[in-house]
Amino acid sequence: MLGTKFTMNDSKKNKKSALTEINLTSLVDVCLTLVIIFMVSYPLVMQSGINVSTPSMKKARTQMEETELKAEIELKEDGSLQLNGFLIEPDSLADTLSTLLASSKEKLVVISAEP
Template structure:
């Protein structure tokens, strides 16, 4: 928007910048960033969680739980870092050392065998986990 100042014969123009649209854009970008960053915390693997009719929601106020993820191919991740069954206990122990709460959440694809989940629970207990949870999705 240009404004003419004074009655001088020279046409002096003062340019004004309207920052309202810029503020709107920055607020929209902030909202998009907040939504996408919370989705990134979930994990790196595409895992189809088993469904359950009833579940207890783990409330965690002081820190973040350690996520152990197993996909349908049997690949194991401890907080987004790939590991194998032999070094699983050491990986969980290292992750628990960085966390203020000793909670391990197992995110396993619904097609994995129960034996693999039990091995992860044993490794988590050996590593010093105080609580172990299994992630599910609500049944339809």
């Protein structure tokens, strides 16, 4: 401490220079690393998990026309169920289906839902 003089002016200069010299290199490195990770992982996220081929409506309609006894279950938007156009309770659906299709060779059940 010999020979050093501290003045009010010097302490203000040191504070200003310390604030203006923030190192942004590590922040930029982290940001660029995150961008690269997102760019690499984006195609993996966008791939579909399972491809399911759905039957065409033409094939289903011809099968329905060929079959004499069928069950058409329709799920309405309000949550109600219809079996062959008649309202039915969800609890009694299994019993009604088994009695309806008991005498049929081909047990065709068509399920449709409103969006």
